[in-house]
Amino acid sequence: MIEATLCFPMRSRSDSAGDDTAAETANEVLLIEKRRGLGEGWYNGPGGKLEGDETPRECAVRETREEVGLEIDPADLEKAGELRFLLDGEEHTFCHVFLTTAFDGEPTASDEARPEWVDIDEVPYEQMWEDDRLWLPTVLEGKSVRGAFRFEGGEPLDEAEFVEYDLETGVSFADGD
Numbered sequence: 753m754i755e756a757t758l759c760f761p762m763r764s765r766s767d768s769a770g771d772d773t774a775a776e777t778a779n780e781v782l783l784i785e786k787r788r789g790l791g792e793g794w795y796n797g798p799g800g801k802l803e804g805d806e807t808p809r810e811c812a813v814r815e816t817r818e819e820v821g822l823e824i825d826p827a828d829l830e831k832a833g834e835l836r837f838l839l840d841g842e843e844h845t846f847c848h849v850f851l852t853t854a855f856d857g858e859p860t861a862s863d864e865a866r867p868e869w870v871d872i873d874e875v876p877y878e879q880m881w882e883d884d885r886l887w888l889p890t891v892l893e894g895k896s897v898r899g900a901f902r903f904e905g906g907e908p909l910d911e912a913e914f915v916e917y918d919l920e921t922g923v924s925f926a927d928g929d
């Protein structure tokens with residue numbers, strides 16, 4: 753099973769750079785248009801698969817740096833979700849979702865990603881993974897989620913059919929990840 757992360761930097765519209773604005777007042781989220789790999793051509797948060805023995809937080813920090821050039825202190829990531837993606841009845845990917853309002857730098861495009869600040873009421877769900885509309889609005893409101901999403905039809909996951917899901921909100925997570 754693949755272990756992966758997603759990171760959603762947030763800011764309030766009036767900010768020109770990241771600061772420690774409370775998540776409750778943030779009304780824009782940094783999405784990327786993914787330029788290659790799984791989910792190519794769709795919007796998502798920065799993120800990717802864990803490498804070596806890194807923790808999910810370390811992975812989210814590294815992927816956000818590599819994809820859009822923002823620097824984040826791992827302690828400033830707020831765990832917001834745990835998502836299980838199942839393909840044809842088998843565990844395929846376990847994804848840790850983080851939010852942050854504290855980061856340094858300006859989002860910059862890379863080979864992998866084109867970053868774009870988006871109003872949280874204008875997230876382009878029609879150009880995203882089909883399940884995202886079910887859990888991302890809750891996450892962007894500052895509530896935690898735990899979900900399982902079933903796909904069928906074989907690899908790759910982004911061409912499989914999304915068939916059903918379970919979702920809990922307002923959950924808590926074990927320390928450390």
Ligand SMILES: Nc1nc2c([nH]c(=O)n2[C@H]2C[C@H](O)[C@@H](COP(=O)(O)OP(=O)(O)OP(=O)(O)O)O2)c(=O)[nH]1
Pocket residue numbers: 756757758788789790791796797798799800801837845847881882883884909
């Ligand atoms: N928003 C969202 N993200 C998803 C879903 N399913 C899924 O795997 N992801 C995320 C988890 C990872 O952050 C990302 C896939 O990892 P990745 O970006 O490293 O994949 P890749 O094939 O490009 O891998 P790589 O060659 O760059 O290592 O997609 C989904 O249903 N919704």
